[in-house]
Amino acid sequence: MDLMEKAMSSAEVRANLPEAYRRLSPDQLKQALKKMHLIRLFEEGAEDSYQRGLTYGTMHLSIGQEASAVGICAPLTDADTITSTHRGHGHCIAKGADPKKMFAEFFGKETGYCRGRGGSMHIADVKTGNLGANGIVGGGLPIAVGAALSMKLQGKDSVSICFFGDGANNEGAFHEALNMASVWKLPVVFVCENNQYGMSTSTERSTAVKNVADRAVAYSMPGVIVDGNDFAAVASASMAAVDRAKRGEGPTLIECKTYRTRGHSRSDRNRYRTKEEIEAWVQRDPIPRFEQELIGLGFLTAAEAEEIRAAAAAEIDEAYEFAKASPSPDPADVTRFVTTV
Amino acid sequence: MDAPVRELSFAQAIYEALAIAMEADPRVFLMGEDIGVYGGAFQVTGDLVHRFGAERVRDTPISELGGAGVAVGAAVTGMRPVYEFQFSDFATLAMEQIVNQAAKMRYMLGGEVSVPLVFRMPCGSGTGAAAQHSQSLEAWFAHVPGLKVVEPSTPHDAKGLLLAALEDPDPVLVFEHKLLYKMKGPVPQGHYTIPIGEAATVRQGRHVTVVASAIMVHRALEAAETLAQEGIELEVIDLRSLRPIDSRTIIESVKKTTRLMSVYEGVKTLGIGAEISALIAESEAFGYLDAPIVRLGGAECPIPYNPELEKAAVPQVPDIVEAARALAGGRT
Numbered sequence: 001m002d003l004m005e006k007a008m009s010s011a012e013v014r015a016n017l018p019e020a021y022r023r024l025s026p027d028q029l030k031q032a033l034k035k036m037h038l039i040r041l042f043e044e045g046a047e048d049s050y051q052r053g054l055t056y057g058t059m060h061l062s063i064g065q066e067a068s069a070v071g072i073c074a075p076l077t078d079a080d081t082i083t084s085t086h087r088g089h090g091h092c093i094a095k096g097a098d099p100k101k102m103f104a105e106f107f108g109k110e111t112g113y114c115r116g117r118g119g120s121m122h123i124a125d126v127k128t129g130n131l132g133a134n135g136i137v138g139g140g141l142p143i144a145v146g147a148a149l150s151m152k153l154q155g156k157d158s159v160s161i162c163f164f165g166d167g168a169n170n171e172g173a174f175h176e177a178l179n180m181a182s183v184w185k186l187p188v189v190f191v192c193e194n195n196q197y198g199m200s201t202s203t204e205r206s207t208a209v210k211n212v213a214d215r216a217v218a219y220s221m222p223g224v225i226v227d228g229n230d231f232a233a234v235a236s237a238s239m240a241a242v243d244r245a246k247r248g249e250g251p252t253l254i255e256c257k258t259y260r261t262r263g264h265s266r267s268d269r270n271r272y273r274t275k276e277e278i279e280a281w282v283q284r285d286p287i288p289r290f291e292q293e294l295i296g297l298g299f300l301t302a303a304e305a306e307e308i309r310a311a312a313a314a315e316i317d318e319a320y321e322f323a324k325a326s327p328s329p330d331p332a333d334v335t336r337f338v339t340t341v
Numbered sequence: 342m343d344a345p346v347r348e349l350s351f352a353q354a355i356y357e358a359l360a361i362a363m364e365a366d367p368r369v370f371l372m373g374e375d376i377g378v379y380g381g382a383f384q385v386t387g388d389l390v391h392r393f394g395a396e397r398v399r400d401t402p403i404s405e406l407g408g409a410g411v412a413v414g415a416a417v418t419g420m421r422p423v424y425e426f427q428f429s430d431f432a433t434l435a436m437e438q439i440v441n442q443a444a445k446m447r448y449m450l451g452g453e454v455s456v457p458l459v460f461r462m463p464c465g466s467g468t469g470a471a472a473q474h475s476q477s478l479e480a481w482f483a484h485v486p487g488l489k490v491v492e493p494s495t496p497h498d499a500k501g502l503l504l505a506a507l508e509d510p511d512p513v514l515v516f517e518h519k520l521l522y523k524m525k526g527p528v529p530q531g532h533y534t535i536p537i538g539e540a541a542t543v544r545q546g547r548h549v550t551v552v553a554s555a556i557m558v559h560r561a562l563e564a565a566e567t568l569a570q571e572g573i574e575l576e577v578i579d580l581r582s583l584r585p586i587d588s589r590t591i592i593e594s595v596k597k598t599t600r601l602m603s604v605y606e607g608v609k610t611l612g613i614g615a616e617i618s619a620l621i622a623e624s625e626a627f628g629y630l631d632a633p634i635v636r637l638g639g640a641e642c643p644i645p646y647n648p649e650l651e652k653a654a655v656p657q658v659p660d661i662v663e664a665a666r667a668l669a670g671g672r673t
Contacts, residue, residue, distance in 0.1 A: 081418065113451065113453075114451035114453070115452065118449040118450060122449040122450065124454075126450070126454055131414070132446070132450060135441070136442070139441060139442055142408075142409070142413070142438060143411075143414035143442065145410070146417075147414040147417070149411055149420075150414065150420045153396065153397075154419060154420070172406055173410065176407025177407050177410070177411075180401065180402060180404060337452035338447070339489070341510060
C-alpha cells in the first residue's frame with residue numbers, strides 16, 4: 001500500500017482521500033492523534049489508580065472507542081455542544097477538556113471539573129461546549145435536542161452533538177428525541193457508539209433491528225453506518241452531518257460500529273463474550289491504525305508519532321500528579337451548588 | 342403609585358404573567374401539548390401563539406419525557422423555557438428528566454450551570470377526571486433538592502409567583518390547582534413578583550393555626566368563617582411555596598395559637614402535613630403546643646370518579662370545621 005501511494009502524486013492521493021483528510025490540516029490531524037492518545041492514557045491511568053486504591057466508586061472505560069469520540073468532534077468548535085454518556089472520558093477530551101481537571105474530578109477533588117461533586121459519570125466542561133456525561137442511559141438525548149432548539153431560537157450557527165450507546169436506543173427518550181429533532185428540523189447529530197453490548201446484553205438480544213442506524217428511517221433522517229474504529233470514516237461522516245445540520249436540513253443519525261475492549265464497569269467479569277472476540281477487536285485498535293494511516297499518507301513521520309505519544313504521556317502524568325496533590329472539598333460545603341439562589 | 346388592579350381569573354393571571362415575561366425577555370418561550378392554536382387544555386396559553394408565534398409558543402408531540410428534557414437542554418444553553426404538563430399526573434412520564442437531570446445538573450457539575458426553567462403543573466381533583474388526571478403530587482417533587490415548588494391559591498399570587506419563577510435561575514415547578522383556574526380575584530397590572538419561599542398569613546386568629554395551600558386555603562378560610570360564629574378563631578397560613586418552605590411564619594403562628602393543623606389534598610401519609618408537623622416538633626414552638634398536631638390530608642386511595650367518592654377522598658369544608666373545632670377543644 002505504501003509503495004502504491006508513493007507512486008502516485010500527492011495531489012492524486014488527496015483527491016481520493018476521505019473528506020476528513022482533505023478538510024483537516026496536518027496540524028489538526030496530529031492534534032486528533034494526540035487526543036486519542038490522551039484518552040487512552042487517561043483511561044489506563046484511571047484504571048491503574050483505581051487498582052491502587054486512589055479512586056472511589058466506579059468508572060466506565062472507552063478503551064477501543066477513541067476514534068469515534070475524536071472523529072465526531074473533529075469538525076466542532078467550542079460554540080457547538082455535546083451531550084455525553086456514562087462512558088464519557090473520550091468525548092470530554094475530544095471536545096477539548098483539560099486532563100488535569102478531569103483527573104482531579106476522577107479523584108473527587110475540589111479542583112476537578114465538578115469540584116468533586118460529580119465524579120467520572122458527570123464530568124462536564126461547559127466552556128468547551130461539553131454539557132456533561134450522564135449517569136442515566138438516554139438521559140442526554142432530549143437535552144441535546146433542547147440545546148439544538150436553543151441554538152435555532154437564538155439564531156446561532158452551531159450544532160448539538162448527542163453521543164449515546166447502543167443500550168440507549170431502546171430507551172423511550174431516544175425515540176422521543178429523534179422524533180422531535182426531525183419534526184422541528186433541528187441542528188442535532190445523534191451519534192450512536194455501538195459497542196455491541198448494553199452492559200452484558202448484546203444488541204442481537206436487545207434490539208429488533210440489525211443496525212441502530214436503521215431506526216433513522218422512522219424519523220425521516222439519514223442513518224449512516226461507519227467503522228467506528230476508523231478515524232477518517234467517523235470524521236467524514238461527522239462533517240457531512242454537521243454541514244447538513246448547519247444548512248438547516250435537520251438531524252442525522254450516525255452509528256459508529258465499535259467495541260470496548262474493557263468490561264462495562266469495575267464489576268464486569270466478561271462472562272458474556274469470549275477472549276477471542278475481545279482479541280479480534282484489540283487487533284483493530286483505532287490508535288495504531290490511525291497512526292499508521294497518517295504515516296502512510298505522509299502527514300506524519302514515525303519520529304513525530306513518537307513525539308506525540310510522549311507528549312500525551314507527559315501531559316497525563318502531570319494531570320495525575322496535579323490531581324493527587326489537589327485538595328478535597330470541604331465537608332461543610334456539602335449542600336453548596338444545590339440551587340443558584 | 343400602585344398599578345391599577347382588576348378582577349382576573351386565575352387562568353388569566355397566569356396568561357398575563359407569561360405574556361409579560363415573553364415581552365420582556367426574548368429567552369422565555371413556551372412548550373407543551375396543545376398550547377398553540379388550541380390554547381392549552383385549560384385555555385391558559387389562549388392566544389399567545391398569535392401574539393408571539395409558533396416558534397415561541399411551541400406545540401410538542403405527546404412526549405413528556407422528551408419535552409421536559411428539551412426544556413433542560415434549552416435552559417442550560419441560554420434560554421428560559423416554560424414547559425406545560427397538560428396534567429401534572431403526566432409528569433410521572435418525565436420523572437427522569439425532572440429528578441435526575443433538571444434538579445441535579447447544577448450540583449453534579451459543581452455549580453458550573455444553572456437550569457432556569459419552569460414546569461407548569463395543573464393538579465388536583467374535583468373535575469371528575471378520576472385517578473390519572475387528578476393527583477396532587479407536589480410533595481414528591483418538594484422532596485428533591487435542586488427543585489423549587491410553588492403552589493399559588495389566588496390569581497394575584499399565581500401571577501406573582503409565576504413571574505418570580507420565570508426570573509429564578511433554578512428549576513421551579515408551579516402547581517396550579519385546576520379548580521382555581523376560573524376563580525376570580527384582584528390582580529395588579531404590570532410586573533410584580535411574590536418571593537419564592539414566603540408563606541402568607543391570610544387570616545389572623547388566636548386559637549388554631551391552619552396551614553394550607555392552593556384550593557385548601559379557600560376551604561380553610563370558609564371553615565374559619567363558620568367557626569368565627571362560634572367564637573373559634575383560625576389563623577390561616579397560605580403556604581405558597583413548598584420548597585423552600587417558610588418555617589418561620591408557621592413557627593411564629595403556632596407559638597401564638599398553640600394548636601396546629603395542616604390541610605392538604607395530597608395523600609395524607611408521608612405528605613406535606615408530615616413535614617409541617619415535624620418542623621414544629623423540631624422547633625421552639627413545640628413547647629407551646631397545647632394539643633396534638635392534626636393532619637387533614639387526602640384519603641389513602643387513588644382519586645375516584647364518582648362525585649361523592651371524589652369529595653370523600655380529599656378534605657372538604659365540613660371536615661376542616663369539624664377537625665378544627667375538635668382541636669380548639671372548647672377554647673373560645
